[in-house]
Amino acid sequence: AQSVTQLGSHVSVSEGALVLLRCNYSSSVPPYLFWYVQYPNQGLQLLLKYTTGATLVKGINGFEAEFKKSETSFHLTKPSAHMSDAAEYFCAVIAPDTGRRALTFGSGTRLQVQP
Amino acid sequence: DAGVTQSPTHLIKTRGQQVTLRCSPKSGHDTVSWYQQALGQGPQFIFQYYEEEERQRGNFPDRFSGHQFPNYSSELNVNALLLGDSALYLCASSLSFGREAYEQYFGPGTRLTVT
Numbered sequence: 408a409q410s411v412t413q414l415g416s417h418v419s420v421s422e423g424a425l426v427l428l429r430c431n432y433s434s435s436v437p438p439y440l441f442w443y444v445q446y447p448n449q450g451l452q453l454l455l456k457y458t459t460g461a462t463l464v465k466g467i468n469g470f471e472a473e474f475k476k477s478e479t480s481f482h483l484t485k486p487s488a489h490m491s492d493a494a495e496y497f498c499a500v501i502a503p504d505t506g507r508r509a510l511t512f513g514s515g516t517r518l519q520v521q522p
Numbered sequence: 523d524a525g526v527t528q529s530p531t532h533l534i535k536t537r538g539q540q541v542t543l544r545c546s547p548k549s550g551h552d553t554v555s556w557y558q559q560a561l562g563q564g565p566q567f568i569f570q571y572y573e574e575e576e577r578q579r580g581n582f583p584d585r586f587s588g589h590q591f592p593n594y595s596s597e598l599n600v601n602a603l604l605l606g607d608s609a610l611y612l613c614a615s616s617l618s619f620g621r622e623a624y625e626q627y628f629g630p631g632t633r634l635t636v637t
Contacts, residue, residue: 411564439624441625443628449630449631450526450528450612450628450629450630450631451565451612451614451628452628453625453626453627456624456625458621458624497564497565499564501624503624507578508553508555508570508578508616508623508624509555509567509570509578509580510555510557510565510567510614510626511567512564512565512566513564514562514563514564515562515563515564
């Protein structure tokens with residue numbers, strides 16, 4: 408079974424500051440990892456994904472994440488926060504070798520951006 | 523290119539009633555998954571449909587059932603509604619094969635309130 412832990416249910420940063428949202432996963436087989444963003448009263452939008460290959464992946468809106476197998480982590484970063492980045496962020500995992508294609512989500516991190 | 527659409531946007535039902543939610547997948551996608559997102563939590567996988575059959579199911583009771591039509595659209599039915607069924611119900615679509623099969627696109631959701 409897979410699981411995802413997102414440390415910090417709320418993160419607050421100043422506009423222009425570094426954004427770091429933490430995600431640790433548990434999986435018995437090599438995982439595929441995803442970050443989704445959810446704006447108020449909307450569905451989920453895919454920010455970026457890691458499947459295989461390069462461990463540093465770049466996504467939309469200037470976000471990137473690095474897959475670190477030794478640390479079982481997939482933290483999301485952005486060098487400079489914008490007011491428009493304020494939203495809920497979810498990390499998710501799939502274990503493709505199991506044949507299951509259901510996403511397992513973390514509990515989410517709400518990002519606040521202060522002016 | 524139309525994305526995933528869901529209807530209705532909002533719904534209010536009384537305990538014990540039945541509800542049907544609808545989803546149309548992104549153009550070109552043939553697989554539909556349903557998730558329940560309770561307030562303040564990450565989405566939880568309900569089930570997935572492909573070729574008009576339920577292929578995978580999460581830890582939800584039989585009160586939750588679904589259907590997929592030949593045009594790949596899908597319905598989620600919930601019988602004997604409980605207060606705890608109040609949530610945002612998200613539909614996601616994907617391809618059925620290839621590495622892109624693990625990339626799920628979400629609709630805006632249906633907000634169900636049970637009173």
